[in-house]
Amino acid sequence: MLEGDQDQEEDQGGLRNDGRRAAELRKIRVRMGVFGQADGSAYLEQGNTKILVAVYGPHQPRGSAARAGGKNVGGIINCQYSTAVFSFSAGERKRRPRGDRKSIEKSLQLRRAMESIIQLDLYPRSQIDVFVEVLQIDGSEYCVAVNAATLALIDAGIPIKDYAIGCTASLIDSTSKNDEDSSHAAGVVDATYMEECSPGATLSIIALPGSSNDATKGLVVVAQGAGQRLHLSRLEALRNRALCGCRDIRNILDRAVRQHLTVHSQPSFSTLHVID
Amino acid sequence: MREVILSHCEKNFVNKAIDKETRLDGRQLLEARPVNIHFGSNWGCCIVSLGRTKAIAQVSCDIQKPKASRPNEGMLHINVELNPMAAPFFEAGRQSDPSVQINRQLERCLKDSKCIDLESLCIVADKKAWNLRVDINIINHDGNLVDCASIAALAALMHFHRPDVSSSEEEIIIHSFAEKDPLPLTIYHHPVCISFLVFENGNTIMDPTYLEEKVGVAQLTMGINSYRELCSLDFNYLTRTSVADVIPTISNQAANYAAELVSLIKESVRQDVEARYKKEVKNFGRFENCIATDKLTAMFTDKIPIKLSSWGKMDDREDEIMEDQKENEQIIKINKNSAELLLLKGDLFGNGGVNTWQNDSSSDDEEESSDEVVMVEETKTKCHVLDDIELSEDSEEEETQNMTKDDIQT
Amino acid sequence: MADIPLSLAEKTFILHGVDANFRNDGRIRNEYRAMELETKLMPQTNGSARIRLGNTDVLVGVKVEVDTPFPDNPFEGKLEFFVDCSANATPAFEGKGGDSLATEISNTLALAYQSPHAINLKTLSILPHQQCWKIYVDILILQCGGNLFDAVSIAVKAALYSTEIPKVTAATLDGGKPDIQLSDDPYDCIKLDAKNFPVLVTLCKIGDNCVVDPSSEEETCSSASIVLSTLPDGRFTSVVKMGHGSLQPTTLIKTLEIGKLVGIKLNASVMESLKKEDALGTNRPIFGFLR
Numbered sequence: 001m002l003e004g005d006q007d008q009e010e011d012q013g014g015l016r017n018d019g020r021r022a023a024e025l026r027k028i029r030v031r032m033g034v035f036g037q038a039d040g041s042a043y044l045e046q047g048n049t050k051i052l053v054a055v056y057g058p059h060q061p062r063g064s065a066a067r068a069g070g071k072n073v074g075g076i077i078n079c080q081y082s083t084a085v086f087s088f089s090a091g092e093r094k095r096r097p098r099g100d101r102k103s104i105e106k107s108l109q110l111r112r113a114m115e116s117i118i119q120l121d122l123y124p125r126s127q128i129d130v131f132v133e134v135l136q137i138d139g140s141e142y143c144v145a146v147n148a149a150t151l152a153l154i155d156a157g158i159p160i161k162d163y164a165i166g167c168t169a170s171l172i173d174s175t176s177k178n179d180e181d182s183s184h185a186a187g188v189v190d191a192t193y194m195e196e197c198s199p200g201a202t203l204s205i206i207a208l209p210g211s212s213n214d215a216t217k218g219l220v221v222v223a224q225g226a227g228q229r230l231h232l233s234r235l236e237a238l239r240n241r242a243l244c245g246c247r248d249i250r251n252i253l254d255r256a257v258r259q260h261l262t263v264h265s266q267p268s269f270s271t272l273h274v275i276d
Numbered sequence: 277m278r279e280v281i282l283s284h285c286e287k288n289f290v291n292k293a294i295d296k297e298t299r300l301d302g303r304q305l306l307e308a309r310p311v312n313i314h315f316g317s318n319w320g321c322c323i324v325s326l327g328r329t330k331a332i333a334q335v336s337c338d339i340q341k342p343k344a345s346r347p348n349e350g351m352l353h354i355n356v357e358l359n360p361m362a363a364p365f366f367e368a369g370r371q372s373d374p375s376v377q378i379n380r381q382l383e384r385c386l387k388d389s390k391c392i393d394l395e396s397l398c399i400v401a402d403k404k405a406w407n408l409r410v411d412i413n414i415i416n417h418d419g420n421l422v423d424c425a426s427i428a429a430l431a432a433l434m435h436f437h438r439p440d441v442s443s444s445e446e447e448i449i450i451h452s453f454a455e456k457d458p459l460p461l462t463i464y465h466h467p468v469c470i471s472f473l474v475f476e477n478g479n480t481i482m483d484p485t486y487l488e489e490k491v492g493v494a495q496l497t498m499g500i501n502s503y504r505e506l507c508s509l510d511f512n513y514l515t516r517t518s519v520a521d522v523i524p525t526i527s528n529q530a531a532n533y534a535a536e537l538v539s540l541i542k543e544s545v546r547q548d549v550e551a552r553y554k555k556e557v558k559n560f561g562r563f564e565n566c567i568a569t570d571k572l573t574a575m576f577t578d579k580i581p582i583k584l585s586s587w588g589k590m591d592d593r594e595d596e597i598m599e600d601q602k603e604n605e606q607i608i609k610i611n612k613n614s615a616e617l618l619l620l621k622g623d624l625f626g627n628g629g630v631n632t633w634q635n636d637s638s639s640d641d642e643e644e645s646s647d648e649v650v651m652v653e654e655t656k657t658k659c660h661v662l663d664d665i666e667l668s669e670d671s672e673e674e675e676t677q678n679m680t681k682d683d684i685q686t
Numbered sequence: 687m688a689d690i691p692l693s694l695a696e697k698t699f700i701l702h703g704v705d706a707n708f709r710n711d712g713r714i715r716n717e718y719r720a721m722e723l724e725t726k727l728m729p730q731t732n733g734s735a736r737i738r739l740g741n742t743d744v745l746v747g748v749k750v751e752v753d754t755p756f757p758d759n760p761f762e763g764k765l766e767f768f769v770d771c772s773a774n775a776t777p778a779f780e781g782k783g784g785d786s787l788a789t790e791i792s793n794t795l796a797l798a799y800q801s802p803h804a805i806n807l808k809t810l811s812i813l814p815h816q817q818c819w820k821i822y823v824d825i826l827i828l829q830c831g832g833n834l835f836d837a838v839s840i841a842v843k844a845a846l847y848s849t850e851i852p853k854v855t856a857a858t859l860d861g862g863k864p865d866i867q868l869s870d871d872p873y874d875c876i877k878l879d880a881k882n883f884p885v886l887v888t889l890c891k892i893g894d895n896c897v898v899d900p901s902s903e904e905e906t907c908s909s910a911s912i913v914l915s916t917l918p919d920g921r922f923t924s925v926v927k928m929g930h931g932s933l934q935p936t937t938l939i940k941t942l943e944i945g946k947l948v949g950i951k952l953n954a955s956v957m958e959s960l961k962k963e964d965a966l967g968t969n970r971p972i973f974g975f976l977r
Contacts, residue, residue, distance in 0.1 A: 031976050035829050036741050038774065043975040048730070052828065052975065054774035062777075080773050080780055086747030086824045089730045092345075093749050093822055097770045099781075101383075104376040112512055131773040131780070133828065135745065136730055203509065220521050225509030226384050229465070232504045232527050239523070 016172075016195070018047075022188045023241065025248055030256040032155040033264070040156020044148035047192060048138035051145050053152040057128035075123035077114050081106040081145065083134040089193060106142055109222050113146050113206045116221045117160040118153065128158060139192040140168040142224075146206050147249060154257055162208040163253060164221060167245035169238045170195050170202040171230060186237040189245035201227030203235075205242040209250045279365035282490045290491040294475045300582050301327075301485065306529050308423075308483035311537065313431050313544045319458060320436030324428040327485065328418035333428035334411050335436040339450070342398060342405040350397025350405040354382045355412065356425050362414035363486075374421075381422050381510055382412075382429055385467050385499030389507035392433065393462035399441055399448055406438060408461075419486035422497050426469035427541060434545045436461055460549075466538045467507040470530045472496040472522070480522050482529070489514075496522065500534035692906050700907050704892045711901065716948055718899040723840065723959060725848040727974045733849030736974070737841040740901060741831020744838050746823065746845040750852075752866065753820035755811065763810020763818040765799060767792040769825045769838070776830070784827075791825070791838055794926055798839065798884045798915030801923040805883060813857050816864040821849070832902035835913050839886035840956055847880035847960050884915040884923050885956060887949045889941050891933065896941050898948050912941055916949025918957070 015021060026047030035041040040055035061076055082098035097103075114130055130152065132145045143166025150164050170191035187203070188195060196202050206222040223239075230238070290300065297305055309327030316322065320335030342349060358375040359368040366372065386392070397406035410432060412425045437458035440451045473484040473492035484492060492514060499508035511523065692700075703709050713719070719740045728734035733748035753764060769792040771784025778784070799805055810819040823845065825838055853869040853876055869875070890900040890911040897904060900911070909931030915923045925942070927933070933941070963970070 029976055034975050035743065035774065037776070037829055037831065041774070045974075045976070050974070052774060056777045078780075082770075082772065084745070084747065084824065084826050085768060085770065086728065086731050086734075086749055086822075086826075093751070093824075097772075101371070101376050101379055104371060104373070105380045108373050108377060109512065116513060129773070129777050129780070131777075133772045133774050133826070135826075136728060138730075201506070220511060220523075221513060223509055223511035223523070225506060226388050228388070228390055229501070229503075229505040229507055232500070232506055232531055235506055235509075235527065236524055 016188055018192060020188075022186065023244060025190045025245060025252075026192075028249070028252050028256075030151065030253065030260075032151055032257070032260045038152075038156075040152045040154070040158070042148050042151035042155055044144055044151060046140065046144045046147075046190060048136055049141050049144045050134075050136040051141065051148045052133045052135060053145070053148040054131045054133075055129065055149075055152040055156040055158070056131070057156070058123045058126035058158070059129075061125065061127040075118070075120040075125070076127045077111050077118060077120070077130065078127055079107045079111040079114060079130045079132070079149075081110055081132045081134075083137070083141075087134050087137045089138065106145070109142070109206075109224070110146060110149060113164045113166070113222055114149060114153070117150065117162055117164045117208065119159045119161060122159060137193060139194070139196045140166075140190055140204070142166065143168050143204055143206070147253060151253060151257065162210060163250050164206055165209055165246040165250045165253070166204060166206045167242050167249055168196070168202050168204045169242035169245060170198075170227075171200040171234060171238060172198045187234075187241045189241055189248075196227075199228055201225060201230035201238075203230075203238050203242055205239065205246060207243055207246045209243070209247045279363075282487075286487070287491050290487060291476060294479050294481065294488075294491075295477055297479065299481065300487065303483075305479060306482045306526070308533060308537075309485075311427060311540060313427070313541065315431075315435060315544075315548045320432045322428060322431045322435060323415075324424055324431060326420060326424040326427065326483070328416055329420055329424045330415040331421070331424045331428040332413050332415055333425075333432035335432045336409050336411070337406050337436075337438050338409075339399065339404050339448075340407040341403060342401075346394075347402035348398045348405075349394040351407045352387050352392060352394065353407070353409045354379065354386060354429060355410065356382060356421075357411065357413045358421075359413070362421075363417035366417075377510075378422050378425060381469060381497055381499070381508060382426055384508035384510075385426055385469050386410075386429060386433070389465070389467050389499065389501075391463055391465050391467055391501070391507070393464060396462050397438075399443055404443075404448060408433075408436075408438075417486060419484050419489045420471050422469045423471050423483060426467075426499070427537065430466060430468055430538075431541050431545055433461060434463060434466070434541065435549065465501040465503060465505070466541070467499045467501040467505075468534050468537050468541070469497050469499050469508070470534055470537075472498075472526055472530070474522050478522075480526055482526075482533070494522075496526075498527065498530050498534075500531050502535045502538040504531040504535075690902050690906050692903060696903075697907050700904060701893045704895050704897055704904075707895075709897065709904070713899075715895060715897045716944060718836075718952070719901075721840070723844055723956070723963075724973060725844050725960065725963060727972050732851065733845045733847075735841045735844035735848060737837050737844070739831075739833060739837045739840075739899070741829055742834060742837045743827075743829035743831075744834075744841045745826045745828060746838075746841040747826070748845045748849045749822045749824070750849070751820045751822065752812070752817055754816065755814070755818040757815075759807075760815040761811050762807035764820040765805065765807060765810075765823070766820065767795045767799075767823045767825065767842075769795075769827065771827045774828050787834075788827075791827075791835065794835060794886065794913060794915075794924070795823075795825075795839065795842065797924040797926065798886060799923075801884075803882060803917060803921065804915075804923050806879070809879070810851075812854055812866060813859065813864050816859070817857070817866060819851060821846075830902070832905050833888055833899045835886045835888050836899060836952075839884065839915070840952075843880060843883045843885055843956060844960055846878050846883060849878055850875040851878070880960075881957070882917055882919075884917050885949065885952050887914045887916055887945050887952060888912070888928075889914070889945050889948075891931065891937070891941070896944055898944075912938070912945070914942065914945040914949060916946065916953065918950065918953040920946050920950050922946075922949075 020026070029045040031043045033041060034043045034052065035054055038054035038056055041053060043052050058075065080098065081103050083094055083103065085094045085097055088094060110130065110132065118128065130149050132149060134141055134145065146164055146166035150160070153160055167189055168191045169187035169189050171187045172195055191202055202225070204224045205220055207220050293300060299305065312325045314323045321333070323330065323332045340351065343351065356375060356378045358366045358372065360366055397408065399405055410429050412428055414421055414425065437460050439453065439458055440456040442449050442451065470482070471484065472480050472482055472495070473488055474480050474494040474496065475492055481488060494511065494513045497510040498506060500506055700710055704715065707714050722738040723735065725735045727736055728747055731747040732750050734746060736745045755762060755764070769788040771779040771788050773780040810821065812818055823842055825842065827834065853874050854866055855869050856867040858865050887898060888900065888911055889896040889898060890904060890908045892904060892908045900908065908929065910927060910929040910933055913926045913928060917923060
């Protein structure tokens, strides 16, 4: 955050509905290895968005993915994005957990994101299943799903090149021109459901932030814009904001993974670590 | 029927052409194919062709109960159908991955951007509202289905007129076109999808053909209106390599072309609508017209159509027929700077046809073979090293040192 | 359900263990595994519960909605069960793979709750013939490690116990059209009387004996099992036989006797723990999946 923004924020409140600043993430809570039966699993909470992911594999290809893969020599990644019927906020109820267009599209894009990080050349003729179950929705659910899937892959011990991190940046009201200078003009990260529904635009980015400190250098894997209208001149700022969010999330998740590994590793392992 | 997998030769050919900033159909990298719009006899019906990609769209409407969450708005449904008519590898009646993707892209571009005034489509709040349905069928698949479908959907929506309705307390009356003039939809802004494709070497092309789509590594689709406002954005990798971010560099071109395209659509819709208002018997831009001037469907063939330069001369039908009659492939000069290479059946590369990249591939072979030779030489020197450590060359000093250590230890 | 391949020797080992009243995880025949139950963990639902029974993991969300009653039951509300077998449990559930199991479970639940002794649907009526509450009970199966039916029914009971339905402050008929006003205060709500809700008890016949709460290995060994829905007073609301095997009438009666005793105890202990959790008040920490 720039220091100059602070004044601006104070005189117009400057805070978002939930009391966050523009570039502030929601509280992230992680648990890896939730399930005993799956090869890898993770539970991720970003604010009120709660997602469970299970990873099975690598195993022999089977089911529809194997048939579609056919003579594919490389590994196959099979993703399913499903939303619990009670996951919406008050009152609403989803009719089907999966199989609608939005779910299929998200499965497709999740597969793209996973393909970009998994070292598939290590798993010829095998299949890795990634199953996402959205338990509760409060905005950015697709991005949180990608983050959780990355953690589940780590838990499953599948070699990945980098974290695939998703983050949304949302311009809450793109029509108002007077707030050019305020921090909100560059968009707010990690949008909640209310912010996504506002008459602005939301950009979802899945990036491989790498370990570099320059956030804008991150490699964008999947980008998706939705919402009403966004002037092209604002796109760059929004994208950078989302990439900054990706880097922040990466740092948080990385810390969580390291902590998880030190807690759950063998005693001999940790003593070695101490000697180091 | 399975989709035919592209051979490495074909991929290399396309990639090399893109390396040299040429495309097989003679276009510039950031140049789109010509767009033709023809309207049918009904309101809201049109055929759009984008090069050889063709789509037909029809808008229909009926009255339904509005959604409980939006009681004072009409509804808009968009459905793109990909069936074997477009290309033999599409299965009929199944939600395949590409069809879901196109549907969602159009929904985001046209529905989520709120370009149509849905509130004006409400008749009685919470009870009755118009339900608009846009059905798009792809007739011929030659790449870039999204753009073609989005142009078709937008043109059809702009062209569409709904019957007038008068409502009294209890009942509503839908007037036939004979009673009251039909009403057009209110459209706030006109978004179209513009697609790009990024290649391995980082070159970006606009409006990819089917062949190019099979070779490219990343695709980008932007839904932009004429005010340079972004309505939807999709960036996806098709393969597992990565390229630099291209969005900033091409967004300007996308916006300019979108403005051009929107004015083209507006103009053709305006001409047709005005002619209909005047009840002119007009044959310009109608279906029968489009059948007369152009092939309605072009068969999916294995051949790669190549145009070396001057795109646009290809619609010279008479020339083409003459060429057809001459049977064999040959280079025909249309005018000074243009040449057209037509590859006919049985004369494909590898089937005895002329191989235009013979030089390239032969040089490749040479390089490969020379590589192998080098490899052999290296192994030889290594063997040498094992035999006698003293004779080692400078470049392999490290290795030899390691080996001596090992030798000593053992 | 995820079938676990077991060798003949393993099956014999389990069978002998059951015969000797000492199962391979140390339990006796009518002993349940340790159960973890948490309610009200999903703030966006009207009621929710999650249960972990060994490796079995079930999440239940309850949502209520105003609806019009069935014309043949104008004085009653509606109760609907929906089961979703998540692919998280096993890759075999991907796509439509879990649908047959899901229908089996939801049908069994509907059967268990069908009796007027179990739930009084009349309490869900707002305006007869016009408006009533419809309760959607959505069950999400996240992991199956045996004894799915019991786990689901306990989670459903707990979720319904925690369900809070907004209070209707005024319900009038305005010119033939119903007009309902709900209380603005989110704490002003009515709770369902969960006292008589049934739980399912699965009795799994292994060899000559019956065990309760079978693990997935034990389920593989069994050819037939009986799913009883028992009320707290020991009455059955439904008896369903699962599996391909058959039972002698005398065995069936013996099984029902065992089931009755187990059911009474299970009901009592579930209610007790729910009340205990309630006593912790609204400020108790919610663990959810983080524990």
